[in-house]
Amino acid sequence: MTRDPNEPISRDEYEYEIELIRALPKVELHLHLEGAAPPGFIRSMGKQKSIRLDGVFNPDGSYAFRDFPHFLRTYEAATSVLKTPEDYRRLTLAVLEESAANGVVYSECFISPDFCGGGELNAWREYLDAMREASDEAGKSLGITLRGVVTCVRHFGPDQAKRTALCAAETAGDWIVGFGMGGDENRGSQKDFAYSFDMAREAGLALTTHAGEWRGPREVEDAVRDLRVQRIGHGVRAIEDFRLVDNLVEKGFVLEVCPGSNVTLGVYPNLAAHPIEKLRERGVKVTVSTDDPPFFHTAMADEYENLARTFRWDAARFAEIARTSAEAAFCDETTRAAVLKRLGA
Ligand code: ADE
Numbered sequence: 001m002t003r004d005p006n007e008p009i010s011r012d013e014y015e016y017e018i019e020l021i022r023a024l025p026k027v028e029l030h031l032h033l034e035g036a037a038p039p040g041f042i043r044s045m046g047k048q049k050s051i052r053l054d055g056v057f058n059p060d061g062s063y064a065f066r067d068f069p070h071f072l073r074t075y076e077a078a079t080s081v082l083k084t085p086e087d088y089r090r091l092t093l094a095v096l097e098e099s100a101a102n103g104v105v106y107s108e109c110f111i112s113p114d115f116c117g118g119g120e121l122n123a124w125r126e127y128l129d130a131m132r133e134a135s136d137e138a139g140k141s142l143g144i145t146l147r148g149v150v151t152c153v154r155h156f157g158p159d160q161a162k163r164t165a166l167c168a169a170e171t172a173g174d175w176i177v178g179f180g181m182g183g184d185e186n187r188g189s190q191k192d193f194a195y196s197f198d199m200a201r202e203a204g205l206a207l208t209t210h211a212g213e214w215r216g217p218r219e220v221e222d223a224v225r226d227l228r229v230q231r232i233g234h235g236v237r238a239i240e241d242f243r244l245v246d247n248l249v250e251k252g253f254v255l256e257v258c259p260g261s262n263v264t265l266g267v268y269p270n271l272a273a274h275p276i277e278k279l280r281e282r283g284v285k286v287t288v289s290t291d292d293p294p295f296f297h298t299a300m301a302d303e304y305e306n307l308a309r310t311f312r313w314d315a316a317r318f319a320e321i322a323r324t325s326a327e328a329a330f331c332d333e334t335t336r337a338a339v340l341k342r343l344g345a
């Protein structure tokens with residue numbers, strides 16, 4: 001139930017409601033591990049290792065980029081300082097501390113073996129052990145549960161994606177629970193990666209891919225047909241074809257929507273113009289995530305606050321979103337039941 005926008009409410013009462021909404025327990029399904037690295041973390045690691053990071057930061061210390069291709073280059077330059085499993089252990093802990101501070105109780109992180117040992121399986125296993133160690137530690141100390149979704153990078157091409165899918169398939173289990181694809185949607189087609197997605201599916205992994213962030217509804221159709229994914233990263237441009245939207249509703253596909261990311265990168269000029277509410281009203285299962293929070297000057301509590309202020313979503317609406325997210329998580333059923341319990345659902 002949403003609050004009746006005509007119902008009178010004092011400013012203090014409204015601000016109190018916003019604080020309650022910021023503090024709600026949350027589930028995040030779309031977070032790139034390297035993209036969640038605080039800029040200070042990357043800067044100090046670069047300094048320790050004497051790695052030059054020219055052009056990565058603005059004078060105020062934030063990440064510097066003008067548009068999506070430039071964002072991808074800055075992302076990869078920043079990631080270049082992460083060179084060992086221990087670096088990834090520390091990164092995972094730093095990211096989980098931030099997520100837990102935002103009320104996130106369950107998170108699924110996109111991790112690319114391409115950046116963790118160059119896609120080589122034995123190296124990947126060492127990086128994975130280090131991330132799991134951090135995940136276990138944060139589970140105990142912060143009460144946050146993390147699971148990994150291995151992602152290939154679209155602009156690294158289908159051959160590299162096969163190596164990535166092999167890493168995913170060989171380490172699939174209770175912690176690596178999914179396979180996906182990020183990177184430049186304007187390069188190649190979803191179908192080019194069908195072999196890798198087939199390999200991951202056969203290993204028992206659940207599937208997601210970035211689609212309908214930069215290209216239009218046809219890309220979302222391709223993702224569903226050619227890669228047979230259950231979830232779509234972003235997927236927001238599906239709104240440009242109501243027939244597709246109806247199909248997403250009918251088949252129960254879940255969108256990992258990242259409103260702040262879409263606005264900062266210029267997919268939409270502002271949050272009021274973002275289609276998340278239209279998609280939700282038409283019956284699409286939408287979830288809320290941050291994508292690469294420090295790049296986009298956002299965090300889960302900020303996403304909740306901005307959606308509440310823009311679309312008048314109340315606490316009940318966010319509880320519904322969190323439940324949808326938990327139901328769409330790629331984890332096992334015991335973990336899902338525990339997460340739903342933490343949500344009070
Ligand atoms: N990798 C990190 N963030 C991404 C985004 N928003 N789209 C595609 N690939 C990404």
Ligand code: ZN
Binds near residue numbers: 030032182233
């Ligand atoms: Zn993403």
